[in-house]
Amino acid sequence: xxxxxxxxxxxxxxxxxxxxxxxxxxxxxxxxxxxxxxxxxxxxxxxxxxxxxxxxxxxxxxxxxxxxxxxxxxxxxxxxxxxxxxxxxxxxxxxxxxxxxxxxxxxxxxxxxxxxxxxxxxxxxxxxxxxxxxxxxxxxxxxxxxxxxxxxxxxxxxxxxxxxxxxxxxxxxxxxxxxxxxxxxxxxxxxxxxxxxxxxxxxxxxxxxxxxxxxxxxxxxxxxxxxxxxxxxxxxxxxxxxxxxxxxxxxxxxxxxxxxxxxxxxxxxxxxxxxxxxxxxxxxxxxxxxxxxxxxxxxxxxxxxxxxxxxxxxxxxxxxxxxxxxxxxxxxxxxxxxxxxxxxxxxxxxxxxxxxxxxxxxxxxxxxxxxxxxxxxxxxxxxxxxxxxxxxx
Amino acid sequence: xxxxxxxxxxxxxxxxxxxxxxxxxxxxxxxxxxxxxxxxxxxxxxxxxxxxxxxxxxxxxxxxxxxxxxxxxxxxxxxxxxxxxxxxxxxxxxxxxxxxxxxxxxxxxxxxxxxxxxxxxxxxxxxxxxxxxxxxxxxxxxxxxxxxxxxxxxxxxxxxxxxxxxxxxxxxxxxxxxxxxxxxxxxxxxxxxxxxxxxxxxxxxxxxxxxxxxxxxxxxxxxxxxxxxxxxxxxxxxxxxxxxxxxxxxxxxxxxxxxxxxxxxxxx
Numbered sequence: 077x078x079x080x081x082x083x084x085x086x087x088x089x090x091x092x093x094x095x096x097x098x099x100x101x102x103x104x105x106x107x108x109x110x111x112x113x114x115x116x117x118x119x120x121x122x123x124x125x126x127x128x129x130x131x132x133x134x135x136x137x138x139x140x141x142x143x144x145x146x147x148x149x150x151x152x153x154x155x156x157x158x159x160x161x162x163x164x165x166x167x168x169x170x171x172x173x174x175x176x177x178x179x180x181x182x183x184x185x186x187x188x189x190x191x192x193x194x195x196x197x198x199x200x201x202x203x204x205x206x207x208x209x210x211x212x213x214x215x216x217x218x219x220x221x222x223x224x225x226x227x228x229x230x231x232x233x234x235x236x237x238x239x240x241x242x243x244x245x246x247x248x249x250x251x252x253x254x255x256x257x258x259x260x261x262x263x264x265x266x267x268x269x270x271x272x273x274x275x276x277x278x279x280x281x282x283x284x285x286x287x288x289x290x291x292x293x294x295x296x297x298x299x300x301x302x303x304x305x306x307x308x309x310x311x312x313x314x315x316x317x318x319x320x321x322x323x324x325x326x327x328x329x330x331x332x333x334x335x336x337x338x339x340x341x342x343x344x345x346x347x348x349x350x351x352x353x354x355x356x357x358x359x360x361x362x363x364x365x366x367x368x369x370x371x372x373x374x375x376x377x378x379x380x381x382x383x384x385x386x387x388x389x390x391x392x393x394x395x396x397x398x399x400x401x402x403x404x405x406x407x408x409x410x411x412x413x414x415x416x417x418x419x420x421x422x423x424x425x426x427x428x429x430x431x432x433x434x435x436x437x438x439x440x441x442x443x444x445x446x447x448x449x450x451x452x453x454x455x456x457x458x459x460x461x462x463x464x465x466x467x468x469x
Numbered sequence: 470x471x472x473x474x475x476x477x478x479x480x481x482x483x484x485x486x487x488x489x490x491x492x493x494x495x496x497x498x499x500x501x502x503x504x505x506x507x508x509x510x511x512x513x514x515x516x517x518x519x520x521x522x523x524x525x526x527x528x529x530x531x532x533x534x535x536x537x538x539x540x541x542x543x544x545x546x547x548x549x550x551x552x553x554x555x556x557x558x559x560x561x562x563x564x565x566x567x568x569x570x571x572x573x574x575x576x577x578x579x580x581x582x583x584x585x586x587x588x589x590x591x592x593x594x595x596x597x598x599x600x601x602x603x604x605x606x607x608x609x610x611x612x613x614x615x616x617x618x619x620x621x622x623x624x625x626x627x628x629x630x631x632x633x634x635x636x637x638x639x640x641x642x643x644x645x646x647x648x649x650x651x652x653x654x655x656x657x658x659x660x661x662x663x664x665x666x667x668x669x670x671x672x673x674x675x676x677x678x679x680x681x682x683x684x685x686x687x688x689x690x691x692x693x694x695x696x697x698x699x700x701x702x703x704x705x706x707x708x709x710x711x712x713x714x715x716x717x718x719x720x721x722x723x724x725x726x727x728x729x730x731x732x733x734x735x736x737x
Contacts, residue, residue: 077605091574093530094603095626095651097633236536242527249529254652256628353575353601354527366548367579368526 079108082270083358084390090269092249092356099256104271106176111278116171123167127200128157130164130282134290134447139417146437147295150430150450151287153311154422160452161311162193165279166262170197172275173260180259181205184248186213186241186307187377187425188220189452190264195229205229208247210240213377220456238371241381245355265308266385269356273313273385280314287447288318295445301326301436304449305429306399307343307379309388311451316397327397329388330432332374337401343372345384346392346399354382359389375404375464376424378452402431408464410434411454423452424461474567474595475620475643478517479678479700488737489517489701490691491680492708492730493571495538496521496555497547499712503719504542507712508559510723514730517737518567519559520598520682520703523552525573530600532655534706537713549580553592560593569596569622569643574610582609586617596620596643604636611640622646625671625679627662634667638676645676647699649683656706660684660694668698688736695737704733 078101083089090100110116124130133152141148153161173181181203185191191207198205207224211233214221224231237243245268252261266276284302291299302319304312306329319325334342342348349360354369362370362382372382391397402410407424410431415421422430426449433448454461482489492511497504511519524542528535560568570589577585577599589597597619602610604623614621620643625634627648638645647667649660660683668679678700685691686707694702711729715722 082605089606090603091601091606092603093600093626094624094633094637095628095648097603097605098628098630236533237526246527246529250532250653253530254658256651350579352578353573355529356601358578361575363575363579367576368543369575 078104078270080104080271080274084387085393087359087389087393088270088273088357088386090356091353091358092269093253095253096256099252100269100271102176103172106172107271107275110172110175116175120168120171124164124282128163128167129155131286132156134287134294136294137418140413140434141437143437143440145442146440146444146446148433148437149291149447150420151283151315151447153283153449153451154420154426154453158193158196159455160189160193160423161280161283161314162190162264163196164282164314165276165310166190166193166197168279169260169262169275170201170203173203173262174201176260178258178260179204180255181262182248182251182255182259183207183262183264184241184244185209185264186244186380187456188213188217188224189378189456191224191229191231192220194262195224195227198229199227207231208234208244208251210238210244211235212239213241216460217377217456240371241377242369249355265310266313266387267308267355267357267359267383273357273387276310277313277317277387280310281317283311283314283449284316284318287315291447297445298322298325299445299447301328302447302449303328303330303429303433305330305379305425305451306384306388307332307381307425309385311449313385313387315449316391320396327391328432329397329399330429331399331401332376332379332428333401333403334373334375336403341373343374343379343381344401345382346388347401357386359386360384375407376428378423378425379428400432402428406431408461411461420450421454422450423454424457426451474565475518477565478567482517488695488699489680490515490730490734490737491518491520491701491703492516493520493522493703493705494708494712495524495535495542496552497524497542497545498538498709499541499716500545501547501551501555504555505558506719506723507726508555509562510726511730512563512566514727515734516566516730517701518569520569520571520705521556523549523570523572523576525576528573530653532653532657532706534709534713535654538709549576553588556592556594567595568593569598570594571598571600574599574602577610582613586613586619590617590619594619596622598622598624598646604633604640607640624648625667627651627667631670634670635674638671638674641677643677644700645671645679647679647681649681649685652683654683654705656684656686656710658684660690664694664697664699688732691733691736701737
């Protein structure tokens with residue numbers, strides 16, 4: 077039986093083959109021990125600080141918001157080693173892998189950010205990494221594929237299904253079910269079966285903790301809203317976790333609306349999905365009338381996932397967090413605007429959160445303090461965006 | 470179930486001092502009409518019971534052969550309703566053969582538990598195994614299955630500890646699906662679970678008969694498993710592979726399937 081709660085209200089759980097239960101239980105036990113082990117915590121903190129570059133800055137924007145009532149800060153996870161928040165929890169899970177005496181790491185990746193983070197942590201800690209990536213994503217994220225291979229990871233293209241993140245997760249789970257004795261499945265987002273959503277949240281919660289301390293120091297008060305993009309939802313849950321009990325702080329997750337949530341081409345599992353089971357968890361998923369999982373779509377590969385982490389499902393269900401969406405076009409506009417106005421090139425994923433924040437800022441009629449989690453940097457997206465904008469610049 | 474078809478089957482086999490051979494195929498693979506003929510051929514070839522899958526977009530417990538079978542069925546627009554219609558026809562043709570479903574939980578959830586099990590009972594299904602529902606999440610499914618007189622089958626994996634095996638033995642109804650090895654379905658890696666030790670333990674806990682599956686593809690394995698005390702053996706990927714190899718010649722496919730089942734059955 078589980079030592080930690082395996083569900084968030086009705087959401088989450090462990091909908092996996094019986095075969096994987098011992099490995100998930102082992103992971104849960106090792107995580108609990110590690111959380112109470114000063115040596116583990118010290119090593120994790122040391123890596124976060126001296127290897128990954130924490131704490132990350134909280135930057136007050138100067139030019140991008142024109143409404144004088146609004147103050148907008150950016151939590152700069154884009155400055156973290158690896159280029160995105162992903163590095164935080166990967167370091168934590170890589171340390172857990174070693175604690176469990178496992179020598180191999182299996183991971184899935186969409187945009188390649190989690191794969192890159194996994195590759196770097198495994199290079200550092202002497203683990204053998206194999207990373208599943210949808211064949212389509214291998215093509216559209218070539219620089220990250222090279223980066224992973226450069227750091228010694230094996231990248232395995234997945235042809236089955238839609239050839240994107242969801243299929244990479246399937247393949248990683250299949251691999252794990254044959255190799256759990258020597259391999260850890262280093263899941264990359266706050267989704268999947270228990271205990272992953274809890275572990276991923278706890279290993280990212282410093283994002284919100286640092287933000288809280290930094291905003292209190294800078295502004296002397298808590299923000300009115302913290303805003304983060306949501307695919308599976310790891311950066312958002314990391315930002316939200318420490319604010320959940322601060323009832324006056326609005327929590328806003330921004331899903332990818334793709335070509336519009338009225339179309340079939342989006343990834344807004346909360347806005348348009350229904351409850352069901354995918355990858356081990358009961359949550360909001362995109363499915364057809366027969367219960368087959370639908371393919372999601374987003375200009376940003378990191379948000380292109382037809383489900384959402386179960387704790388977000390719960391925060392939506394209880395009303396504690398609000399979930400909005402931003403289209404490809406809105407995200408691309410925010411991407412360019414941040415570059416032009418603040419000299420920061422954000423990841424396309426993070427651009428979704430920013431796009432919502434800018435829209436909300438325009439409409440604000442009273443003094444409003446907002447923080448956007450700038451979860452990653454946009455270097456990986458440059459070529460892709462250049463194609464979209466050809467002729468415009 | 471007016472009469473329990475699994476019990477009847479196991480009693481008959483006990484008298485014959487033989488084990489069961491249970492082939493698995495995907496409902497609707499490659500299309501509805503052919504699927505009905507395929508499943509009938511399995512019974513005609515000597516199958517003691519049937520394990521039938523519902524195609525699902527994300528089958529995390531399946532290897533390439535069964536994944537492809539699901540893709541073929543979905544590509545031919547097989548819906549849940551088609552699967553139930555195939556089942557009803559098979560039940561009409563083969564009133565005594567135990568029919569088990571092996572599928573993924575979202576298909577059941579999406580239909581609604583009560584509605585799904587009601588349809589399954591209506592179609593003459595005897596058991597349901599959910600590949601992604603471990604004992605820990607099973608209760609609501611078990612209760613609903615029971616309310617519709619359908620057995621809820623649990624998987625006993627080789628890495629389960631004694632406490633888990635005890636729970637599985639006491640709660641799996643109809644039979645226990647003994648996992649032949651770690652990993653996903655497929656013939657690439659042969660079953661290697663310590664069958665005898667597991668069967669002995671499960672029988673100490675007075676569980677239902679154990680039927681072994683995963684990595685079973687030839688008669689020698691069937692013979693060995695039954696020699697070790699298993700009440701039967703399931704072959705999925707090996708059966709589906711025959712379908713895959715004969716997609717353009719259905720008569721040849723059906724006779725190859727019959728021959729395969731007869732050969733596997735002869736090892737019981």
